[in-house]
Structure formats: structure tokens, C-alpha cells
Amino acid sequence: MALESELGLVGFGEAGQAFARGWALPAGEMAAYDLKLVEGPERAQMISACAELGVVPVTTPAALLERATTVFSLVPTDQAVAVARAAAPHLRTGTFWLDGSSSAPGTKRAAAASIEAAGGHYVDMAIMAPVHPRRHRTPVLLAGPEATQALAAITALGMDGQVAGPAVGDASAVKMIRSVLVKGLEALTAECLLAARRAGVEEAVLASFAQSDPEIDWAARTAYNLGRMLEHGTRRAAEMREVVATLTELRLPSRLSAATALWQDEMGALDLEVGPGPLPGLLDAVLAARR
Numbered sequence: 001m002a003l004e005s006e007l008g009l010v011g012f013g014e015a016g017q018a019f020a021r022g023w024a025l026p027a028g029e030m031a032a033y034d035l036k037l038v039e040g041p042e043r044a045q046m047i048s049a050c051a052e053l054g055v056v057p058v059t060t061p062a063a064l065l066e067r068a069t070t071v072f073s074l075v076p077t078d079q080a081v082a083v084a085r086a087a088a089p090h091l092r093t094g095t096f097w098l099d100g101s102s103s104a105p106g107t108k109r110a111a112a113a114s115i116e117a118a119g120g121h122y123v124d125m126a127i128m129a130p131v132h133p134r135r136h137r138t139p140v141l142l143a144g145p146e147a148t149q150a151l152a153a154i155t156a157l158g159m160d161g162q163v164a165g166p167a168v169g170d171a172s173a174v175k176m177i178r179s180v181l182v183k184g185l186e187a188l189t190a191e192c193l194l195a196a197r198r199a200g201v202e203e204a205v206l207a208s209f210a211q212s213d214p215e216i217d218w219a220a221r222t223a224y225n226l227g228r229m230l231e232h233g234t235r236r237a238a239e240m241r242e243v244v245a246t247l248t249e250l251r252l253p254s255r256l257s258a259a260t261a262l263w264q265d266e267m268g269a270l271d272l273e274v275g276p277g278p279l280p281g282l283l284d285a286v287l288a289a290r291r
Helices: 014-023 043-053 077-090 105-117 147-156 170-199 202-212 218-249 255-269 279-289
Strands: 007-010 030-033 055-058 070-073 096-099 121-127 140-143 161-165
Touching (some): 007 014, 014 030, 014 043, 043 055, 070 077, 077 096, 077 105, 077 218, 105 170, 105 218, 121 170, 140 147, 147 161, 161 170, 170 202, 170 255, 170 279, 202 218, 218 255
Parallel strands (some): 007 030, 007 070, 030 055, 070 096, 140 161
């Protein structure tokens, strides 16, 4: 059965649902494909989200691509190439494929090869901030031969985009290299303040930071960083392994980024849900979970 949609989402997790909620298109103008829509414990929640947002749920890439002419691929990096290859036989010539996975330039180029060989237009899209609270207004960078045309399309959807360059990989390189510092600081925060709490000196350490740089609320920043790692550590670790691949492509060492991936993985694996509260309680919860 043909879809009543020209906008497709491959991956209907946090980013896909945030974009769909922000676009707020009439019911039936969006369709989504996700393995979790086919089976698994999250299927019911995803079906419910589709109903709430007016998104047509489908169970195969072929069904999604029957009518979708603009597709946002919002899958984890370890699925980016596989979903591009699975979609390629079903693409209609001229379909735009905007790959928003957190992947290395080389990974994006591998996905692009499948899409472009099938007659599609591959666009390297880097999502440059958390998708909440800005949803579809989260800044994105676009790159590739069709990036300028893609920019016009996403601008019409109310998105905040810029063209990073004419080659696939130009946008993802910015995101990957930025993550060396952003995710690295998260890991440094965890290593520093968990050690300080266990040693009983976290107040003195935070006071020292405040004296050096009083413009930053170091306790709040630490709590935020730990929260991001606990909630998204597994996904951020996968991204950091793509950062390592990026640095390897650039023939540069990746020692700190590799260690950051380990910290992100470890924090995500704790499966610890913590609400807002004072930093000492959060540090204690993490230390207790690590025993």
C-alpha cells in the first residue's frame, strides 16, 4: 500500500521523535521505519508515539520509500551504513537521504556510496547539539554536492541549518572533532569529581575551580555532564569510537578519545536513573553503582 507521505524517518528514537514533534505536520505526511517498530519491548511505546504525532509506522525500508522523497536517517552510527545499503534498492531516483548519524567522515562516505549508486542524493548531516529542548530547531550542518538544495528543503521545515562544505564528510568532521573536547570534558568531569568525592575533597576541588574560573557553576556543570553520560553513555561511546576513526583517518593519535569512549560506555552501562538534586548525592549514587 502506498504511503500518504513524502517525508520519511529511518530511526524513530529520541531524535526522530523530537524532529517529528517539532515539525508538527498534518497526520499522514510523515512515515517512520525503525526495527523497534517491528518487534521488541519498545514497540508499543513507538506505535503510541506514531499515533500521537500523526506519523505512519511502517515495518520495511521498501514501504517507507514507496512515497518518501526526503528521508532523514537518524540511526546509531553502527547502523548508518547498513540502513543505507538496505534502502538503496528501493530508492527512487532523486530521493534525498539526510544522514544524521554521529559517524566519522569515512563511515558517511561508505553510506553515501550506496545511496548515490542507487540514484539518490546523499547529504552528510551533523546534529550539533542535544535535540531537547529545541527539537527540529537544533542546529545542524549539511555537507555534500546537494547540501545547498537540502538546506532549502530543511529550512522549509523550520530547521536551523548551515552548509559546512561541498564534500560528504565536511559536516561530520566538525561534529567528530568537536566531540573530542565536549565528550572528553564529560569523561574528565567524571574521573575528577568521582575521585574527589571518594577522597572527601570535592568541595575543595570545586572551590579551586571556581577561583580559577568563577564564570562557570562547576557543581551544576558536573551534574549536567554526569547526567548526560548516565542517560546516553552507550550511544556517546559509539560516537567516540567514530571520533577515534576520524582521528585515525587524519593520521593523528586518539588516546584521549579512546579513553573517553571507555568512560562513556562504563557510565551508560550502570543503567542508573537519577533525578535532579545536589551533586554529592549524584556522585554517591554513581560510586555505589560502580561497586
